[in-house]
Every structure is written in structure tokens, then in C-alpha cells.
Amino acid sequence: MQRFAELLDRLVLTPARNGKLRLLRDHFAAVPDPERGYALAAITGGLDISSVKPAMLRGLIAERMDEVLFGYSYDYVGDLAETIALVWPAPHDGVRAIAEPPTLSEVVGALDAATRREGPLLIEAWLDRLDSSGRYALLKLVTGAMRIGVSARLAKQALADFGGQDIAAIEELWHGLEPPYEPLFAWLEGRAEKPESAAASPFRPVMLSHALEAPDYGRIEPGVYAAEWKWDGIRVQATAERGVRRLYSRTGDDISGAFPDLVDFMTYDGSLDGELLVARPVDAKSGKPKVAAHPEPPRDDIVVGTFSDLQQRLNRKAVSAAVLKRYPVFLRAYDLLQAGGEDLRGLPFAERRKRLELFLVGLVPSRFDLSPLVPFDRFDDLGPLRAEPPHPVIEGLMLKRWDSVYVPGRPKGPWFKWKKDPRLVDAVLMYAQRGHGKRSSYYSDYTFGVWTGPEDDLELVPVGKAYFGFTDEELKQLDKYVRDNTVERFGPVRSVRAEPDHGLVIEVAFEGLARSTRHKSGVAMRFPRVSRLRWDKPAFEADRLETLQAMLPD
Template identity: 80%
Template sequence: MKPFADLLDSLVLTPSRNGKLRLMVDHFRQVPDPERGYALAAITGELEVRSVKPAMLRALMESRMDEVLLGYSYDYVGDLAETIALVWPGADAVEDDPPSLSHIVAALDGATRAEGPRLVEAWLDRLDSSGRYALLKLVTGGMRIGVSSRLAKQALADFGEKDIAEIEELWHGLRPPYEALFAWLEGRAEKPRSAAAAPFRPVMLSQPLEEPDYGRIAPEDYAAEWKWDGIRVQATAERGVRRLYSRTGDDISTAFPDLVDFMTFEGSLDGELLVARPSPGTPGTPGKPALDARKGRAEDDILVGTFSDLQQRLNRKSVSAAVMKRHPVFLRAYDLLQDGAEDLRPLPFLERRKRLDRFVSALEPTRFDISPFVPFETFDDLSRLRGSPPSAVIEGLMLKRLDSAYVPGRPKGPWFKWKQDPHLVDAVLMYAQRGHGKRSSFYSDYTFGVWTGPQDQPELVPVGKAYFGFTDEELKQLDKYVRDNTIERFGPVRSVRAEPDHGLVLEVAFEGLARSTRHKSGVAMRFPRISRLRWDKPAFEADRLETLQAMLE
């Protein structure tokens, strides 16, 4: 357990991507099987421990510590696992030979719901603070150590001197503790043969279009498409197995059964997952969501929903029939990676597109359509289209070389994205909450609002929340401001003084705006981030809600 605990400690305290990669590679080199495999599974979220829940851990802690004192400690630290690891009594009883990671995984795997908490309690008594923290992160599954599943796969690729695409294509056919995978990466065995049907195929990504590249975009070389404001997905069906993947290879099929049910094909589609928002006369019916690019709406009067609509379906392990009825989804396809048993990725984009047209024509039209080409003759045409798209569900343009193969990763030149310039608004800081990991000691999550009501008696309404866009030095300044201007506390959240004559103005950049019935302001921002700290600007000069409402119109 100690090597795993040391790894987590180091990852939390290492901010750089390359530093985290080196730590994981060193761990894979120094730690034997099956310990390193279980560590990898924990980091990538592939290790399920069903016998222990956070509420059980809180109950364990309350049996050893005053409930009010625990509450104060949790409010200060901001993370339950870290709180328990720090305050757990009995640290003097720590053993020189703590339980191994593989022993803990095996014991919990065979434990009942009643036995799980008792096992954890015994291990907490035997471990030091770092070990307790690692154990609690393991059993709750909430790592929050700044390492994505893809970054861990990149570490595997670096460890074995392989291409990450090879790791990603194998991944869904592998199971912890990945001994066959490590044997191949170390050159002791042949490459594992993935037995998984419908595997994930690493996606091709685009580069932002910048001014030096403007001159290369010509209609004889590039096709233009709208950049839809949904989520990138890959729909793969093979040998009776149907899977819907996120762009990073996570299987999200269970959240979208209404789409998976219609994946009656053999192949792999790349596209954008969108919500079909029915017109008032046809509630809950997906209809035919093929957009007329000139009108930005469906032929059967079905509107494409905003990203806020799509968010009602995201990050769910299951979804109710009522939610599916209110927010039916469909796939707007823009590439065909596999047609039956044939791999189309080496073919030119234009040829793949012709195959895509035929492929999608045989599918259910209420669930699958094709992202249309956007005709243009000059670069100025594209510039005008980018500045005035036909729908609010469009966030810019995609530009793709007609002769480009489908190459995993982000090659320079074949595909460009040309997004609309972000919107800017001045808002006032209202609430702050502690962050996680290396930010757990700082108030780094900020809720901000704009003014509404009469000019002589305005009030603030929240319009968004952001936790990035500022430097480490600015984070320290913000944290100090929050502590110095706190007027109320709500658990881990602090209410900050925000009045017309006293408040901190934040310049917020965001990429879209949608109506929202869940927010008092009636609006929800898409991808908000802190653009600048306006220490120079008085709070009463921040924007009003009417400014955002005008953007909606």
C-alpha cells in the first residue's frame, strides 16, 4: 500500500503534466505485478469497490470523534477522505508492515456490505496519514489527483515506448491488474489480442486556426462544416455489441440507451451527440433532427437543443424514461471509421465522406443524420459565416483537408477548428468554495453574478461558476480576498461581501449562453472562465442581467 500512497501524494503535489507522467512511469518500473496494475486501475477509474460508501466512512469517523468537531474539520479541509486521514485517532499504532494494495482489493472484493466498513476501520488503524488518504480515495473512487484516464494511458505508452493509440485500442478488452499488458510493454510477451467487440478507436483532433494558416484554406483543398455545440462521441457496433464512447474512450452507453437501441449497424461512426428539442406541438418526440443549415432547425420543425439541454443527460450511470422523453438525443455524424470489417481510416476524407453518406442513409433518420458541408468560395466567405452562424447551437467552423487520412491525435494541418470569439461580461464575485487536490487549501471555485432590479436598489443574481483562467499568484490574491470579505458560511462555501460600493469584479469569458429554468437569473453560461481580475473596476459598473438577456435574443 505504501508505494501506491506515495504515488498519490506525489501526483497531488505535482502540477505539471510531464511531472505526473514521470511519476507514473517510475511507479510502473519499480512496483511489481499485481500492485502496479491495481494502482493503474484505481487511477483510471476501472477499479470498483462496492462494499464501502462515503456515508459509511463518515459514520466510522463519528464513532471516534465529536460530530461537530468533524464537521468543522471537514469544512476547513474541504475533502472527506483527506479530513479522515488527518484526524483519524490511533496514529501511534501504525505498523511497519502495512497491508498491500492487492490484499486490500481482494479482501474488499469478497466482503459483504456489512464487512466492508469493518475492514476499512481495521486498515485505518494500521496505516499512516498518507496510507489512510490513499485507502479512502481507493474505496470511494474519488481520486481527484489531477490525472485523467488518458494521461495514465500516455504514461503506459511512455513506459513501454509505444504509441498511445495502441494502448487505447486495447484498453476495453483488458481487465485489472493488466499483467498481460505490462508483460507486452516490458517486451516479455506478444501484444495482447483484444477480445472486446466494438473497441474504441482513438479520435482525430483538430488544431485551432490561426492567422498564419488563413492562406492555406481554399475550397479545392478543404471542406467546411459547422462546429456543433454538443459532445464528440464515437458510436461503434460489432458482433452484436454496441458501445457509445466519449472522445477520451470512456464508455457512456448506459446514459444514452435511446441512441444505442438504434445502432443497428456494423461499423464505427464519429460525430456529435446533440439533443433534439421538439417544437411545442410535438412534446417528447425526436422527430427528424436533420438540420437545414440555412435555418438552423429541423425539416420537421424539430429544433436542436442547446448544450444546457444535453447536460441533463451527461454524467449519468442510468437515465429515466421521463428524461429521455424530455431530452431525446441523436448523432450528427461527420466521419465513418469502420464499415463492417473494413477499416476506412487510411482513406482520404472525401472518400470516407461518400461512404458515410451511403452508410447513414440506411439508419433511423430520427437518430442519425450528417453534418452538412458549408459551401464557400473565398476565405472571406468563411469569415462571414463564422461571425454569423445560422443557429445558436453552432460554435464555429471545422475545416478538413479533402485528402486527409483519419490519424489519431492532433496532427498539424489536416483539420482546423475556427471557433467564434468568446463573449465577455463583467460580473461580481458572490460565493467561493475550496478546491480539491493541491487546491484544497485555497478558495478556488468562484460563483459570480450580475446586477438586476431597479437602478437605485440593484441586487445580484448568480449567472455562472468558474475555477480556472487565473494564475497561481492570482489564486493567492483571490483566496485572501475571500477570507478577508467573508460575510457568511454555508458548510465549505463562503458568501463574499458583494455590494454596489464594495465587491470584486471578474471579467468572465464564455462560449455560449442558454436559457435555464434551474437558475434564478434564467440563463446558463457555456464554458465560463476567469479572463481578468478587475481590481480597478467598482462593483456597481459590472454588467446587468439585461446584457445577457440581449445576447440570448
């Protein structure tokens, strides 16, 4: 347990991505099985400890400390595990000297076998035996809320670096593995063959695009590239194989539980890549959106809902019947990765597109439809379409080489995205300040930044500050995020964890951009506002400073 606690402490205090990767690699190399495997599971959210809940931890500290005093402490610290770890009063100094602290595997094994009555008693005994770092690690382990600046993908990258493998190989195996991952470590250390994926419906690492810029305009010819609309939803992968149905986010998180209304209709055997959107039925007389009917509404009675509609479905572990009815989702498919037992990723896009059209024929059309191609005779035809698309939920164009195979990552050239104006950028939340008046108890003024520097050593530079554009509900979500991810405090201002693999992406809208010598970034925004919260987007996919510099007037 102490080695795990040391790892968490160092990860919290190490802001740089490469530093975190090095710490994880060193831990995997130095710590034996099964301890390192359980540490990996804890960091990636792979442990489900049902015998202890946060309310039980509050009950434990209530027996040891005045409830009001703890409330003040919790409000100041902002993290339940950290607060309890700091204030927990051990019964007397000799307790920790008498008993050795438990190992991580002992803790996991005991809690897995414990009932909900026994779990808190185990935690209480261990808290008395551990120091503050050990208590913090134990409580983070049981609550599952690490918040140490390490995403599951960063941990997988560390594994790949540790074993000299490609991260795509790790991601394709991941959902078929179980803690403490001993066969995985044996393979990475060269002691065994690569494990066979035991998972039905595994995640297949996604292919990404580059922003289309002027130097590449000449490449875009109709015989070379296909054009299709870029819809304003979230990228998902819908895979159904051997009776198992899973819906994945672009980063490989299993989000099936949040979208049962789509998963229920995944009656095929294969893997679709596409955009998750809300279907808003329209009243034929008034032309206004109405609550979804049941059973499935006909296809010609559907319009695509806004991203705000989709936000009603995001970040939920469970979805009420009312939300399912009001905001039904569907998949607009634009690629077919697997059909039955056949892997199609090595085929050119033109062939995959033909197979996709046939694949969708047998599916419920109100839940699955085909992303339409945009015909064009020359590149200049696309400019007006990009500027004035036929639907408000279209945010631009996707341009894909007809001969492109589907490969993980972001290769330059096969796929481009060409977003429409107005001026929108994806930035990362860096600082938050308390508001005024009715907002004095909320962190409601937000400073955000974009990336600069080489890909292996990215740095955020502030580019603007916004304090409006979000709803009251979103304000509560933002305030909680700030409190849960604070790394430093400066009076009324909090510095928020913001790293390539851990950060909140905010889509920022602004009226203009000017050069500035007062800002480190060299740019200043005019009337910036929060356009939407991109909970689904990893921080490393936020925009770069060069994107803003290209918008500056000559």
C-alpha cells in the same frame, strides 16, 4: 499499500505534468505485478468496489469522533477521504507495530470478496493499522475519487512512455484490458507480444483540428478542402460491434450509461464520429420548443437544442425518464471510422464521406443524421457564413482536406476549425473566492487562465475574473468542484488544481481586450462572464495566450 500511498502523496505534491509522468513511470518500473496494475486501475477509475460506500465511511468515523467536530473538520478540509485520514484515532500506539500493513492487492482482493456488511469492518481494521498517508490512500481507493491531478489519459501516456509505445496503441487496447493488466505490462517490458484487443467496440483515438489563422487562409480552396458546420455539442464516438454498443467521449471515457436513448438505436455494426446534440421538437402552431413526443418524432419537426439543453444530460450516471423525454439526444455524424469489419481510417476523407452517407441510410433519422457540407467557390465566400451562420447552435466552420486520412492527435494542416466571433475563449479555472450576501457560503468568484509556453511544459497565466453568467444549479456544481479540487488556501481564496490533464474548462465571453502591464499575461478582459461550463473538454484543449494576443487591437 505503502508504495501506493507514497505514489499518491508525491503525485498530489507534484504540480508539473512532466513530474507526474516521471513518478508514474518510476512506479511502473519499480513495483512488481500485480501491485502496479492495481495502482494503475485505481488511478484510472478501473476498480469498482461495491462493498464500501461513502455513507459507510461516515458511519465508521461517527463511532470514533464527535459528529459535529467531524462536520467542522470536513467543511474545512473539503474532502471526505482526506478528513477521515487526518482525524482517525487509532485504538492505541501498539496496533500498527504489531500488524504489517496490507498490500494493495490484498486490499482489492479482500474487498472484491466482501459483502456490504464485511467491507466496512475490513476498512476499520486497516485504518487502525495504517498511518495517515496509508489511510488516505486506502480511502481514496475505496471511494474512487482520486483527485490527485492525474487523468486516465495522463496515466496512459505514462504507460506509453514506460514501454516506448505510442499512446494511441494503448488507448485502442484499453477497453479490452482488466486489472491488474499483467499482459499489458509484459508487452511494454518486451517480455511478451502485444495483447490482442479483446474488447468489442473499442475506442479509436480521435483526430483533432487546429484553429484557422490568417497565414493558412490561402490553403482553403474548394478542390482541396471541404467545409462543414461546427455544431455546439460534444464530440463523441458511437461504436457498435459484435453486439456491444458503446458511446465514448473525445478522451475515451465510456459515457454509454448517460445516453441510453441514443445507444438503444445503435443497431449497426461500425463506428461513427460526430457531435452529440439535443433534439428539441417544435410545436407546429406556436413555433416554440415542446417536450419530446413518443415514439420518435418526425425529422422535420426537430430543431437543435442549445448547449444549455445538452448540459442537462452531461455528468450523469443515471438519467430519469423525465430528462430523457425532455432532452432527447441525437448524433450528427461527420465521419465513419469502421464499417463492419473494415477499418476506414486509412481512406481519404472524400471516400469516408461517401461511405458515411450510405451507412446512415438504414438508421433512425431522428437519432442519426449527416453533418451537411457547406458549398463555397472561394475562401472569401466562407467569411460571411462563419460570421452569420444559419443556426444559433453553430459556432463556426470545420475545414477538412478531401484527401486527409484519419489519424490520432492533432496534425497540422488536414483539419482546421474556424470559430465565429464574438470573443469567446476556453480558459481553465485557477482560483475561486467566496461571494457576498446570498453567495457568502459559495465559492462564486472565479479567476481563470490560458496556456502559454512550449507544449511539453505548459503554464497557465491568469487573464480574467468572472462572477456571473451561470445558473444557481451551475453555481452549486462549481462550488463542489472547487472544494473537491482545492490545492491551497489563502484566506477566502482557494487555489484549484489546474493542469493540462486535470482542470475545469470554462468558456468565457467578453466584450473587449486591452493590453495591460499589470497582468502577467499582458492582457485584460472587458466585462468577462462565464458563457458555459465545458465539463466535457480536457484542460489541455483550452486556448493559448497567443489566441488572445491575436485579438488585441492594433
